[in-house]
Amino acid sequence: MQPKASNRPTLAQIFTAFARIGAASFGGGLVAYLRDALVDEKKWMDEEEFLAALEIGQTLPGLNSVNVSIIAGRHLAGPLGAISAAAGIILPGVLALVVLGLLYDKFRQNPDVAAALAGVAAAAVGLLLQVTLKIGAKQFSNLRDLFFVVATFVMVAFFHVSLPTVLFLVAPVAIILCRPKTQPKP
Amino acid sequence: MSDLVRLLNVFCLLSLLAVGGGRAVLPEMQHETVAVHHWVTDDQFATIYSLGQMALGPNMSMVALIGWQVAGVAGLLVVLVAFYLPSSFLVYGCSYIWDQFKDNPWRDAVQRGMAPITIGLMLAGVHAVGKTACINSDRPLDFNIIASIVALAVAGILIAKHINPVLLMLLGGGVGWFLLRGG
Numbered sequence: 001m002q003p004k005a006s007n008r009p010t011l012a013q014i015f016t017a018f019a020r021i022g023a024a025s026f027g028g029g030l031v032a033y034l035r036d037a038l039v040d041e042k043k044w045m046d047e048e049e050f051l052a053a054l055e056i057g058q059t060l061p062g063l064n065s066v067n068v069s070i071i072a073g074r075h076l077a078g079p080l081g082a083i084s085a086a087a088g089i090i091l092p093g094v095l096a097l098v099v100l101g102l103l104y105d106k107f108r109q110n111p112d113v114a115a116a117l118a119g120v121a122a123a124a125v126g127l128l129l130q131v132t133l134k135i136g137a138k139q140f141s142n143l144r145d146l147f148f149v150v151a152t153f154v155m156v157a158f159f160h161v162s163l164p165t166v167l168f169l170v171a172p173v174a175i176i177l178c179r180p181k182t183q184p185k186p
Numbered sequence: 187m188s189d190l191v192r193l194l195n196v197f198c199l200l201s202l203l204a205v206g207g208g209r210a211v212l213p214e215m216q217h218e219t220v221a222v223h224h225w226v227t228d229d230q231f232a233t234i235y236s237l238g239q240m241a242l243g244p245n246m247s248m249v250a251l252i253g254w255q256v257a258g259v260a261g262l263l264v265v266l267v268a269f270y271l272p273s274s275f276l277v278y279g280c281s282y283i284w285d286q287f288k289d290n291p292w293r294d295a296v297q298r299g300m301a302p303i304t305i306g307l308m309l310a311g312v313h314a315v316g317k318t319a320c321i322n323s324d325r326p327l328d329f330n331i332i333a334s335i336v337a338l339a340v341a342g343i344l345i346a347k348h349i350n351p352v353l354l355m356l357l358g359g360g361v362g363w364f365l366l367r368g369g
Contacts, residue, residue, distance in 0.1 A: 002326070022244075023242050025243060056284050060277050063207055063272070065275070067274070067310075096242045097238065113364075115363050115367040116362045119333075119358040120237075120239075120362065122332075122334070122362065123357070126336065126337035126341040128209065128311060129312050129341040131209070131308070136308070138301075141359075151306065153309040163203050166307075174302065183329050
């Protein structure tokens with residue numbers, strides 16, 4: 001999956017490209033920005049390579065956008081490429097958050113700011129709810145999946161079962177129920 | 187010093203547990219940072235989470251602000267490394283191995299089996315943040331009603347129409363400033 005030599009970017013180019021994506025993506029939806037930049041604009045990956053990277057990124061722990069960046073960076077320039085890509089995608093947001101955090105520390109006692117932040121926090125809950133419903137549309141309409149959604153939700157939200165416990169108890173059952181059907185030998 | 191080690195432990199574990207993206211570990215993160223270690227209050231956690239929604243790049247970088255609250259710049263750096271490095275190593279290694287299992291049907295089974303669990307964890311995340319921001323027993327009733335309406339309105343608008351959520355966050359801030367003062 002190595003790109004052609006003429007098309008192979010330097011580490012600085014990788015960092016800059018991912019930092020631009022990290023800085024442009026205001027309000028989430030990073031994966032879509034990544035696809036546009038890597039596949040359409042830079043032609044560093046083709047559509048299929050991108051989807052394969054996304055598939056791994058979604059299955060393994062960690063943020064999808066960061067995971068895809070690491071895989072893309074590795075394909076472009078090995079370990080250093082992966083580090084450049086991950087640093088590029090993460091750093092702009094961290095700098096922005098440091099600024100927001102400084103402002104928050106300075107103004108959080110101010111009643112106007114506190115009220116506005118309460119409104120923002122409520123809106124953020126709505127956003128998270130919408131994202132959950134959108135990503136889970138398929139799972140909510142399938143009875144077996146819905147059972148696992150509700151079971152996980154109830155265990156974590158109301159019985160405060162710890163996350164590792166939930167994963168070790170529920171995941172094996174869910175995966176075995178989705179096990180591949182045995183194919184008749186050809 | 188010991189705080190840094192505890193930050194490292196907590197966020198390394200969260201990193202490896204974040205199946206299906208960072209939002210899945212929100213309830214566990216809130217439990218660890220608020221109830222277990224008392225690094226932030228419920229209110230601070232909800233605010234830091236919502237600040238992350240307004241920042242650039244991966245929204246979960248907001249974890250850095252928790253580290254900062256606990257131990258300044260060192261805490262910020264420790265949390266970032268702890269939250270991103272373990273899962274990144276795992277992905278790096280697995281992207282090698284993964285290609286060899288390209289046609290293994292169990293790959294699909296793992297993905298389909300994990301999907302509803304991720305959704306359940308995300309719902310628990312809505313509950314964890316919503317409990318503080320919208321249905322908070324320490325707040326007056328009218329505050330909770332207004333905040334709940336804002337949350338449901340944002341969810342409804344986003345379901346109906348594809349717009350940049352940051353605009354709605356800012357709008358929510360405006361409504362909050364106007365209606366929630368003294369709440």
